[in-house]
Amino acid sequence: MVNPPNEQRRNEKSRRAILDASLELCTEKGYAAVTVEGIAARAGVSKKTIYRWWQSKGAVILEAVVDAADASTDFPDTGDIAADLHAQLTQVVRLFEDPRSGRPLRALLLIESHQDPGLAGQIRELLVDSRIATFNQRMRRAQDEGQIVADVDLDVVLDQFYGPIYHRLVLNMDLPDHDYLGKIVDYVLAGITQG
Structure with a gap:
């Protein structure tokens, strides 16, 4: 390490x-x-x-990318899980599209992390783990408030929300736009909401 x-x-x-x-x-x-x-x-x-x-x-x-991400990818908590997820996913896409932070972030995730195990560990520690923890906290609040089912597997849900972004990054495709992100949120929430 x-x-x-x-x-x-x-x-x-x-x-x-x-x-x-x-x-x-x-x-x-x-x-x-x-x-x-x-x-x-x-x-x-x-x-x-x-x-x-x-x-x-x-x-x-x-470290430069972590600074940029810290300033731009907070997970809002307005009480409306759909709106909060849409806002957070939009922030993540903007981070990747930002000319200043997007190119180096893509290179770190898609190239450097596969060539340097020590750096991959740092990426996970400094950039990924805290954001997963924040996602889980927000989703647990939504569970406590009855907005989503209590027994849902949050690891699977995480992959359903963020997978489309990273899938497109890996394949060098355009990132999801505002409307498409809304569809992701709607489709995933339809499977994990009460009644």
Whole structure:
């Protein structure tokens, strides 16, 4: 497993410059063409500084993507599970479509995670697990409120809601639009709602 960066040794201004530079370069050149040297040059820091805080280019870009995802993919709780699911799925699609975060996020999930088991673990820990936990919490509230059946398997439901997005990413197809996301929500909820 890759060691996490030492947070106490970081200078926040340099950290932010590095993360911003990594996303800018991914947007301009594509993930594959980005190097640690290029990130360092753009950020105005040494390559040694980057390697002191991160193990690889992928780890730097993962942290930048996590920052972007944290700011844009909250799971709302308005009391209306259908509206909340639609809003959250829309946010996920927007994250993937965002020119600044989408390209590196796709590369991390579809390429780097399959080549680097340590980075795959970090992706799961920093980007995926907390979002699954938030999904499960929101769905349990919907169960408690009687909006969905109590004995539904939340792992299966998770796959039904998010699978269409990742299926399209893997096959390099257009992501679901607003109307299609609404249909996903309607179809899945029809199978797990009371009465």
